[in-house]
Amino acid sequence: MTEENKEMSEIIAHQNIIEVRSLSVFYGQFQALKDVNIDIQARKITALIGPSGCGKSTFLRTLNRMNDLIEGVRTEGWVIFDGKNIFDEDTDLLELRRRIGMVFQRPNPFPLSIFDNVTYGLRVHGQTDRALMEERLVHSLQAVNLWDELKDRLEANALCLTGEQQQRLCIARVLALGPEVVLMDEPCSALDPTATARIEDLMYQLKQKYTIIIVTHNMQQAARVSDFTGYFLLGELVEFGQTGQIFTSPRDRRTEDYITGRFG
Template sequence: MAELKEARDAARYHIAPEGKTVLNVRRLNLFYGKKQALFGVDLDVYKGEVLALIGPSGCGKSTFLRTLNRLNDLIDGVRIEGEVLWHGENIYGEGQDLIEIRKRIGMVFQRPNPFPLSIYDNIAYGPRIHGIKDRKRLDEIVERSLTQAALWDEVKDRLHASALGLSGGQQQRLVIARVLAVEPEIVLMDEPTSALDPISTSRIEELIGMLKKRYTIVIVTHNMQQAARISDRTAFFLNGYLIEVAPTPVLFQTPQKKETEDYITGRFG
C-alpha cells in the first residue's frame, strides 16, 4: 500500500518517475466551430513512459492526441486555447516550425495507412522529404527502422514490392517503422490495434514494450486491458475533461474519482 500511495502522490503532483517531462499541456481548450470538445486539460508527459489515454467514444481522447502534433490544424474550424509545451516551448506559439514538430512527434493512426508505394519507398518517404538523398544512407535507415519495428525479417526479400500486399498487422508495423525512420522523440498512437486481429495486436503490444526504451509513447486505446498491459500511466477522459491521471495499476485498482470507477468497472462506455 505504501508503494501505491507513493505512486499516487507522484502522479498527483506531476513528479516524473525520472523527473523529466517532455510535454506539458496547460489549460487546453479545443473548439470545433462553436462546439467545445476539450475543456481545460492539464497533463504532463514524462520522458520514456508509455502514457495511455482511455475513455468512452467521443470523450475527446483522440482529439487531444492530435493536438500534440498539431494535426488538428488540417481540420477547418478548429480553434485551440492554452498551451502545449514541448521542452518548455509552446508548439502553438508564433514562429514554430510545424515540420520539425511533426517530424519529432510522430503519429500512428487507427487504420494502417501505408502509402500506395513499395515497402522501401514507404519507409524512405519521411527521410526523403526531409532532404536525405544518399542511397546508402536511405538503405541504412530503412533497415534500421524495419528492424526496430520487428518487420525486417518478414520483408527484407521484398522491399520493392507494394506495401499494400502486406497483412493488416504487418502494415501497422510498417507504418510504425515509417514514423521511426524520421527519428521522432515522441510517438503518438491512435488506437493502433483496433483494426487488427488478436495475434497482430499482441505483436504490436510487444513492439510498444520494446520501443519505450528509446521513445516516449502516448497511446489512445479503447481497450482497458491493453492500457493495463502496456502503459506506465493512464489518463481517463470523459466528455472532453481529463478526469484522472495516475500510474496504471493505481488508476485501475484505486481510482480516485467516481466516474473513473464507473468506467473501469464497466458501468458505462
C-alpha cells in the same frame, strides 16, 4: 556506467517531455477539450482511455498540431514540448511533426514499395543520401521486427502485406524520421488479438527509446502496456495517474464507473 551517470539518466528518464497546461480545443461552437492539464513523461507509455467522442483523439491530434488541418478549429492554452509552446507563431510545424510522429487506427501504407514507404518521411524532409536512407530503413524495420521478413522484397508494394505487417510498417515509417514521441491512435483496433498482442510487445520494446502516447478503447490494453493512464470524459481529463493506481484505486467516482464497466 558510473553512479553519477546512472543518476543522471534516471533524472532524464523521468523528465517531462510534454507538459500540457489549460488546453481547450473548440470545433466551431463545440468545445472538444476543457482545460486539460497533463504531464507526459519521457520513455514511458501513456494511455488515454474514455468513451467515444470524449476528446482523447482530439487531444492526441493537438500534440502534433494535426488538428490545424480541420476547418474552424481553435485552440487555447499551452503545450510545452522541449521547452517551447508548440502553438507559438515561430513553431516549425514540419519539424514538430518529425519529432512527434503519429500512427493511425487503420494501417495505411502508401500504395508504394516498402522501401518508398519507410523512406517517404526522409525524402520530404530533403534527404537525398541513398546510403543514409538505407541505413535508416534497416534500423527502423529491425525496430519493428520486420527486417527479416521483408529484407528480400523491399521493392514489393506495401499493400501486399498483412494488416499486422502494414501496421508495423507504418510504425517503421514514423521511426525512420527519428522522432522523440510516437502518438498512436487506437493502433490495434483493426488487428486480430494475436497481432494485437505482438504490437503491444513491440510498444514495450519501443519505450526504451521513445515516448509513446496511445489512445485506446481497450481497457485491458491500457492496463497491460501503459505506465500512466488518463481518463477522458466529455472533453475533460477526469483523472490521470500511474496505471496501477487508476485501475486498482481510482480517486474519481466517474473513473471507477468506467473501468468497472458500469459506464461507457
